[in-house]
Each structure stands twice: as structure tokens, then as C-alpha cells.
Amino acid sequence: MQRVTVTLDDELIAELDRFMSGRGYHNRSEAMRDLARAGMQQAGVESSEAGECVAALVYVYDHTVRELAKRLADAHHAHHDLSVASTQIRLDHASCMEVALLRGVTGTVRQFAEHLIAERGVRHGRLVVVPVEVHEETHAHGEDHAKSHAHIHVRHAG
Known part of the structure; x- marks a missing residue:
């Protein structure tokens, strides 16, 4: 596993913290991993035009x-x-x-x-x-x- 540093503004951090609280995440890393996976999966679906x-x-x-x-x-x-x-x-x-x-x-x-x-x-x-x-x-x-x-x-x- 690699460590990545990301800079987020205060408003986005507050939103992330509310999201974590509502979903029961224990830390920001878990939440960010799941959000990144969901975003990449959706981007893959959205970029596909064939089929x-x-x-x-x-x-x-x-x-x-x-x-x-x-x-x-x-x-x-x-x-x-x-x-x-x-x-x-x-x-x-x-x-x-x-x-x-x-x-x-x-x-x-x-x-x-x-x-x-x-x-x-x-x-x-x-x-x-x-x-x-x-x-x-x-x-x-x-x-x-x-x-x-x-x-x-x-x-x-x-």
C-alpha cells in the first residue's frame, strides 16, 4: 500500500467527515478508497460508448x-x-x-x-x-x- 498526500479545502473536508459519519467509516483513508473506487468504476461505465x-x-x-x-x-x-x-x-x-x-x-x-x-x-x-x-x-x-x-x-x- 502506498501513502498519498491530498490537499482538500475546509468545506470539502467537512463534507467528507459528514459522509464518513453517516456511513460509519472509521477513518478518512477508508472513505477515500471507497469513493475513489466508485468514481473510477462510474468513469469506466461513462466512457464506454460501444456495447x-x-x-x-x-x-x-x-x-x-x-x-x-x-x-x-x-x-x-x-x-x-x-x-x-x-x-x-x-x-x-x-x-x-x-x-x-x-x-x-x-x-x-x-x-x-x-x-x-x-x-x-x-x-x-x-x-x-x-x-x-x-x-x-x-x-x-x-x-x-x-x-x-x-x-x-x-x-x-x-
């Missing part, structure tokens, strides 16, 4: 912005091959949160999400990507005859 993924896109938008709801709906219809399902909740008189479940080639899913998040009136957006492998498999379910269909398997990191 299939399933993803959750969460965004908050102002439905009073002129034709924004229509533009968002039109974007989903134009990319119906990526959209698996979506749900929406109203947060207040102007704000809506939508969760869209997506599936497709990672780069295409990411481009679609970035397009939606960049729309004027979208206040917050986050995409969570899970890399998967899709396999055609033939087998029976219950008393049905064997049928071929896709199975999605999560790709394990490392």
Missing part, C-alpha cells in the same frame, strides 16, 4: 416553458427504439420529474439523454448507465413450447 446498456434517465423540467413538454414527448417518439418505459410526477405547479428507462447502444442512449437534458427548461438531469450483454436464448416458460427471445445479462466490471 449495449440499460439506463435510467431522471430529469426535472418546467412544464410552463413554451412547448417543452411537446418537444420532450416528440424526442421520445423519435427514439422509440430506445424507450422501454417512462413515468412522470408533478412536483409543484410548474415542475415535473420524469424517469425514462432506456435500452440500446450506450453511445446512442447517452446522446439521447444529453439532448433531453440540454433542452431549455430542463433544470436537472442525470443518466445512470448499466452495461449489459444481450443473448438470444431458446427455452420454454411453464408449459409453453420453446421460443427464442432476448435475455439481458449485466456485464460485470473488471
Whole structure:
């Protein structure tokens, strides 16, 4: 194991200490190791553009912005091959949160999400990507005859 010196401002140290307290860490080294691992794992997922993924896109938008709801709906219809399902909740008189479940080639899913998040009136957006492998498999379910269909398997990191 190697010792590394890192300089952090007081505000970030206070945040780190609150994080440690809430999660039960005994020292900053343990917390920093776990945060570094999580960050590197996420960066690896985010940098991968090839291959299939399933993803959750969460965004908050102002439905009073002129034709924004229509533009968002039109974007989903134009990319119906990526959209698996979506749900929406109203947060207040102007704000809506939508969760869209997506599936497709990672780069295409990411481009679609970035397009939606960049729309004027979208206040917050986050995409969570899970890399998967899709396999055609033939087998029976219950008393049905064997049928071929896709199975999605999560790709394990490392």
C-alpha cells in the first residue's frame, strides 16, 4: 500500500467527515478508497460508448416553458427504439420529474439523454448507465413450447 498526500479545502473536508459519519467509516483513508473506487468504476461505465446498456434517465423540467413538454414527448417518439418505459410526477405547479428507462447502444442512449437534458427548461438531469450483454436464448416458460427471445445479462466490471 502506498501513502498519498491530498490537499482538500475546509468545506470539502467537512463534507467528507459528514459522509464518513453517516456511513460509519472509521477513518478518512477508508472513505477515500471507497469513493475513489466508485468514481473510477462510474468513469469506466461513462466512457464506454460501444456495447449495449440499460439506463435510467431522471430529469426535472418546467412544464410552463413554451412547448417543452411537446418537444420532450416528440424526442421520445423519435427514439422509440430506445424507450422501454417512462413515468412522470408533478412536483409543484410548474415542475415535473420524469424517469425514462432506456435500452440500446450506450453511445446512442447517452446522446439521447444529453439532448433531453440540454433542452431549455430542463433544470436537472442525470443518466445512470448499466452495461449489459444481450443473448438470444431458446427455452420454454411453464408449459409453453420453446421460443427464442432476448435475455439481458449485466456485464460485470473488471
